[in-house]
Amino acid sequence: MKSKITLKDIARELEVSISTVSKALKNSEEISRDTKEKIQAFAKLYNYRPNNIAISLKNKRTKNIGVVIPDIVHHFFTTVIRGIEKYANARGYNVIVCSSDESFDREVINMEMLANGSIDGFIMSLSSETQQKNDYNHLKEVTEQGIPVVLFDRITNEVECDKVIIDDQLGAYMAAKKMIDQGRKKIGLITTADYLSVSKARTQGYRKALVEHNLDVDESRILKLSSMEMDEELIQKFFESTDIDAVLCVNEIFAVYTMRLAQKKGLRIPEDISFIGFTDGFLSQYANPSLTVIAQHGQKMGEVSAQMLIEKVESEAEEETYQTKILEPTLVVRDSTIN
Amino acid sequence: MKSKITLKDIARELEVSISTVSKALKNSEEISRDTKEKIQAFAKLYNYRPNNIAISLKNKRTKNIGVVIPDIVHHFFTTVIRGIEKYANARGYNVIVCSSDESFDREVINMEMLANGSIDGFIMSLSSETQQKNDYNHLKEVTEQGIPVVLFDRITNEVECDKVIIDDQLGAYMAAKKMIDQGRKKIGLITTADYLSVSKARTQGYRKALVEHNLDVDESRILKLSSMEMDEELIQKFFESTDIDAVLCVNEIFAVYTMRLAQKKGLRIPEDISFIGFTDGFLSQYANPSLTVIAQHGQKMGEVSAQMLIEKVESEAEEETYQTKILEPTLVVRDSTIN
DNA sequence: TTTCGCAACGAAAACGGTTTCGTGTTGATA
DNA sequence: TATCAACACGAAACCGTTTTCGTTGCGAAA
Numbered sequence: 044m045k046s047k048i049t050l051k052d053i054a055r056e057l058e059v060s061i062s063t064v065s066k067a068l069k070n071s072e073e074i075s076r077d078t079k080e081k082i083q084a085f086a087k088l089y090n091y092r093p094n095n096i097a098i099s100l101k102n103k104r105t106k107n108i109g110v111v112i113p114d115i116v117h118h119f120f121t122t123v124i125r126g127i128e129k130y131a132n133a134r135g136y137n138v139i140v141c142s143s144d145e146s147f148d149r150e151v152i153n154m155e156m157l158a159n160g161s162i163d164g165f166i167m168s169l170s171s172e173t174q175q176k177n178d179y180n181h182l183k184e185v186t187e188q189g190i191p192v193v194l195f196d197r198i199t200n201e202v203e204c205d206k207v208i209i210d211d212q213l214g215a216y217m218a219a220k221k222m223i224d225q226g227r228k229k230i231g232l233i234t235t236a237d238y239l240s241v242s243k244a245r246t247q248g249y250r251k252a253l254v255e256h257n258l259d260v261d262e263s264r265i266l267k268l269s270s271m272e273m274d275e276e277l278i279q280k281f282f283e284s285t286d287i288d289a290v291l292c293v294n295e296i297f298a299v300y301t302m303r304l305a306q307k308k309g310l311r312i313p314e315d316i317s318f319i320g321f322t323d324g325f326l327s328q329y330a331n332p333s334l335t336v337i338a339q340h341g342q343k344m345g346e347v348s349a350q351m352l353i354e355k356v357e358s359e360a361e362e363e364t365y366q367t368k369i370l371e372p373t374l375v376v377r378d379s380t381i382n
Numbered sequence: 383m384k385s386k387i388t389l390k391d392i393a394r395e396l397e398v399s400i401s402t403v404s405k406a407l408k409n410s411e412e413i414s415r416d417t418k419e420k421i422q423a424f425a426k427l428y429n430y431r432p433n434n435i436a437i438s439l440k441n442k443r444t445k446n447i448g449v450v451i452p453d454i455v456h457h458f459f460t461t462v463i464r465g466i467e468k469y470a471n472a473r474g475y476n477v478i479v480c481s482s483d484e485s486f487d488r489e490v491i492n493m494e495m496l497a498n499g500s501i502d503g504f505i506m507s508l509s510s511e512t513q514q515k516n517d518y519n520h521l522k523e524v525t526e527q528g529i530p531v532v533l534f535d536r537i538t539n540e541v542e543c544d545k546v547i548i549d550d551q552l553g554a555y556m557a558a559k560k561m562i563d564q565g566r567k568k569i570g571l572i573t574t575a576d577y578l579s580v581s582k583a584r585t586q587g588y589r590k591a592l593v594e595h596n597l598d599v600d601e602s603r604i605l606k607l608s609s610m611e612m613d614e615e616l617i618q619k620f621f622e623s624t625d626i627d628a629v630l631c632v633n634e635i636f637a638v639y640t641m642r643l644a645q646k647k648g649l650r651i652p653e654d655i656s657f658i659g660f661t662d663g664f665l666s667q668y669a670n671p672s673l674t675v676i677a678q679h680g681q682k683m684g685e686v687s688a689q690m691l692i693e694k695v696e697s698e699a700e701e702e703t704y705q706t707k708i709l710e711p712t713l714v715v716r717d718s719t720i721n
Numbered sequence: 722t723t724t725c726g727c728a729a730c731g732a733a734a735a736c737g738g739t740t741t742c743g744t745g746t747t748g749a750t751a
Numbered sequence: 752t753a754t755c756a757a758c759a760c761g762a763a764a765c766c767g768t769t770t771t772c773g774t775t776g777c778g779a780a781a
Contacts, residue, residue: 044528047498049767060731065769075729094499096444097767100435100736107478107500115464118664121455128454128481137495139446140479142467156476159386160433160737161446189383299668306670325457329638331645331670388737399761404739414759436737439766499767 048089057085099160107137108352109162111153113170113197115142118295118324119341120168123195126345127166134353136163147172151181158184163356164191166348169199175238177201191355193348196339197240205351206367207344211241214337214372215248218291218319221335221374223256225381227289227317231264233278233301234293245293245321261285268297278304288316295320299330302379318379332378340370387428396424438499446476447691448501450492452509452536454481457634457663458680459507462534465684466505473692475502486511490520497523502695503530505687508538514577516540530694532687535678536579544690545706546683550580553676553711554587557630557658560674560713562595564720566628566656570603572617572640573632584632584660600624607636617643627655634659638669641718657718671717679709 054061059078067074067082068091074082085091099105108131112120128138139162143150150170157165165185173179174197182202186192192204222230232249235242246265253260266281268274278297282304292298298320302312310316312332320327323338347368376382393400398417406413406421407430413421424430438444447470451459467477478501482489489509496504504524512518513536521541525531531543561569571588574581585604592599605620607613617636621643631637637659641651649655651671659666662677686707715721 044526047527051767062732063730073729078729092494092498094439094767096435096439096499100433100439101768103736105435115467116457116460118455121460124479125454125481128479132480132492132495135495137478137480137500139476140463140467141471141476142464153471155431156471156474159431160435161476187383188386296664296668303668303670325635325665326668329635329642329665330668331642390737401762402760412759417759433737440738442766
């Protein structure tokens with residue numbers, strides 16, 4: 044077991060000082076050709092690599108990005124991580140991933156763990172519990188310490204920082220309009236509680252589309268499920284108690300699940316009823332019929348977030364200007380709607 | 383912007399030495415009650431937290447685990463990460479995630495980035511390119527430096543380290559046996575190239591089950607797709623050219639996709655043809671019909687991996703004993719097979 | 722011969738902690 | 752009164768770098 048070699052080791056072995064070694068390896072002008080060559084050769088031979096931790100301590104830069112998300116087993120979030128990772132790695136940054144598991148406490152704990160020097164900045168999406176409690180002191184504390192934060196997707200106006208979202212309202216509007224244009228008049232919505240920023244925006248888009256097209260919004264056609272869990276019975280009931288010819292769902296699981304229910308009732312998709320969901324994941328692609336969705340472009344979102352964060356991290360300026368980037372959603376038409 | 387407070391700050395403010403502050407905050411017996419209380423109160427007031435980097439440098443322990451996986455947008459791997467994270471966080475460790483994107487080079491680069499002090503150990507699953515090249519020098523170098531490694535799922539015998547897998551052969555055997563027991567005699571297999579350790583083992587299990595039940599293995603019923611990508615045409619051809627009444631797939635995407643093809647051909651599932659896949663993910667649960675699968679217990683695998691790694695990291699002993707843990711797969715029966 | 726400048730290198734501080742090993746002060750003991 | 756332990760604290764080394772600021776030695780200029 045050959046342990047890692049340090050500057051000190053090289054210095055001792057070559058009978059020079061540590062500073063000389065350090066400078067030689069950086070090709071400093073201060074050091075003579077001979078000495079540099081000797082040191083560089085030795086370092087190469089023994090495969091010297093500077094210790095990241097020591098460098099971090101010295102520069103007060105870790106080259107680590109902390110990512111805190113509600114759930115890692117979730118297609119949208121993993122695509123965001125992929126985007127973050129892609130951009131960050133190319134810039135020499137590593138990504139530390141923590142999942143809050145939709146819990147406020149775990150979100151706070153994770154941030155505290157990372158905020159004590161482990162990372163240069165945060166990229167995060169709020170847990171549902173946090174959005175429900177509406178308590179953002181952990182975020183404020185971090186930003187007050189000068190640690191940059193980028194919020195994506197599930198954001199809040201309560202904290203000043205950079206933000207990246209898609210235009211959720213527009214997405215829902217596009218979806219609803221698509222169905223209206225195809226002659227649907229009784230459009231249902233399956234969503235989650237309103238405290239989730241994205242669900243709220245999507246509901247607004249849905250309402251807007253209906254109103255603009257002179258359809259009245261029948262509240263009985265809106266089903267609010269708590270959190271992201273499936274409540275089979277509720278959906279079943281909703282589906283039987285109301286008369287609809289199209290359904291917009293705020294995620295793909297709701298959509299795929301409800302499609303199955305519809306099929307069991309003997310309804311043909313998309314002839315009798317059409318479906319549109321959010322999130323362009325595996326489920327939508329491989330569902331039967333495949334699901335028309337509003338794509339949220341998770342990877343792009345991750346890349347943009349990482350870019351904004353790294354810019355802040357690397358900028359010396361103490362500017363207190365924050366921006367919110369709004370990405371355009373896209374309608375991906377598949378077989379759950381008429382073509 | 384209130385910057386982080388350090389021991390030195392406290393010492394200066396309270397006119398004691400840094401050592402006294404350090405000891406007081408650790409509740410050392412050496413320090414008098416009065417002084418301790420004063421220091422602790424002050425630290426609490428200013429919300430002092432020790433700097434992780436400084437501690438890492440001192441103890442040569444980062445409390446970070448490096449996870450290198452082939453793909454992060456993949457249900458199985460994300461469940462493994464969830465397991466790792468759960469166990470690791472409970473023990474005060476953070477998880478740095480890097481995806482190799484199935485590329486040998488990226489795997490090497492990621493490991494080199496992390497191996498210079500950023501992490502205490504690796505948990506990883508080999509990229510397909512690495513398994514194909516059969517080159518494991520980057521792993522060997524790391525282990526020779528005394529950095530513990532745990533391999534999971536996609537492993538190799540070429541490197542000595544702890545390993546965690548499920549019994550893939552048994553899983554495939556169970557699946558094939560299930561279909562045989564239900565009277566199926568013409569069982570197909572859709573898999574990937576053999577250089578992937580898991581596919582190889584699953585193919586063996588499939589063969590074993592057939593042979594043991596006096597069915598001959600018809601090679602034309604085995605379809606090998608390159609990598610994890612879907613080749614629509616190939617599946618279509620395969621499906622039309624061979625006569626089968628059951629299909630075993632090495633992942634859920636292959637299975638769900640092929641199910642759709644079967645349905646388009648007018649076959650009823652599971653009456654005419656039955657399906658079993660690997661990986662108990664969303665796709666299997668929400669497919670129509672829902673897919674019977676061999677569950678790989680990703681989360682458990684992650685927890686076990688993390689446990690093994692952390693034990694190695696925290697054990698002083700230089701024992702060179704490595705173990706391979708083999709988890710039992712489970713058959714999850716759903717609607718794509720007869721009950 | 723003295724002085725100056727420059728090339729080439731080393732000493733030391735700093736990053737923020739932990740820890741070992743003093744050291745000065747006290748009160749009790751012989 | 753001299754001795755000694757116990758107590759309470761501080762100095763300094765150390766982890767592995769980077770970087771500033773000397774400090775040499777030498778050749779050239781005066």
